[in-house]
Amino acid sequence: MSARDLIVLGSASAVPTKSRNHNGYLLRWDGQGLLFDPGEGTQRQMSLAGVSASDITWICVTHFHGDHCLGVPGIVQRIARDGVAHPVDAAFPASGARYWERLRHASVFHDTGVIRERPVSGDRAVLADGPFTLVARRLSHPVEAYGYRLEEPDGVTMLPDELAARGVRGPLVRRLQRDGRVAVDGRTVTLDECSVPRPGQKAAFVMDTRLCEGVAELADGVDLLVIESTFLGEDAALAAEYGHLTSAQAARVAADAGVRHLVLTHFSERYGTDDEHRFRDEAAAVFDGEITLVRDLDRVPLPRRRAARA
Structure with missing residues (x-):
């Protein structure tokens, strides 16, 4: 199986800091590369992370605040410059189509025809249904915003002893998987x-x-939840006012949803590096699963598969 992991290209919120770039997250999934919220500087962060424009098959924008989309021009132009030949689907809120158009054509360059625009509207939209399902779901923010969920279809694990006992071997195994009998x-x-x-x-x-x-x-039963934790609990009123989550709220979502690995990101610049442990501490008081408080250029593997059910 190809790599399935998250590459963190940036983890700041509205204002980048000396240690945290604007948002940018590349989820690699069996040869697919889903780039979420490319903020300013994402193209350079990709170079530092050792990934290229050819790794991108989806661009998924949650909303059109600058820290989530100002890297779109550089990414699109890099896709064109590098001659990426495969289709690249671009999902974004339909209500922000005029912003997408401005970003998509922000400067002069030799354009590419591989970008396929996939504007999202309504409370819920299914964007892909093949090797994985990609769903967009409306969230609660001062501007229209969506979250995304990627889900692999359930499969089966073959039992060698049972196959051998019934004389199923060689090409018959593949036929059994394909036809069911x-x-x-x-x-x-x-x-x-x-x-x-x-x-x-x-x-x-x-x-x-x-x-x-x-x-x-979106979070229900996922193996990996990448979620904003912009504020600490002491600033919960600000979080509610500006349409954000605290670390403890993000952790409560994970606990209630049965998440396996909680990834905290999108930290406000109001907090210094000495405060970072407090995000983890607040989350750990609520969620007893695995927690990663990301830093730029981190690589976070998906958890190992859940055990097959007998």
Whole structure:
């Protein structure tokens, strides 16, 4: 299986700091590369992280505040300059189409035809349904904003002992997986007899929002939740006013949703490096699973698959 991991290209909020670039997150998934919220400087951060424009197959913008989209011109122009040949789907709130158009054509360059625009509207939209499902869900922010959820279909894990006991071997195994049944020595062997269900992996990306139904739906049962934690609990009133989450709120979402790995990011510049441990401490008081408080250029692997169900 190809790499499945998150590469953090930036983790600041509205104002970048000396140690944190504007937002940017590349989720690599079996040869696909989903670039979420490319903020200012994302193109350079990609170079530092050792990834290229050819790694990108999706650009997913949650909303059109600058720290989530000002890197779009550089990314699009790099895709064109590097001659990326495969299609690159671009998802963004339809209500911000005029901002997308300005960013997409921000300066003179030899344009590319590989960008396929996928404007999102309504409370919920399915953007892809193939090797994985990609869903956008409306969130609660002063401007229209969406979160994204990527979900692999459930599969099966084959049981070698059961296959051997029924004489299923070689090409018959693949046929059994494809068709759900095969004939062996005059007997029909079914897939259920020789396998157990294997839950598909899931990841969610939740940026600027207050607590709302959309957050809970996106986070439900995911293996990896990348979520903003702009404020500490002492500034919860500011978080509510500006449409953001605190670290403790993000952790409560993870705990209630059965998340396996909680990734905290999008930190306000009002806090210094000496405050960073407080984000983790507040989250750990609520959520007892794995927590990563990211730094720029971190690589966060998806958790190992959940065990197959007998």
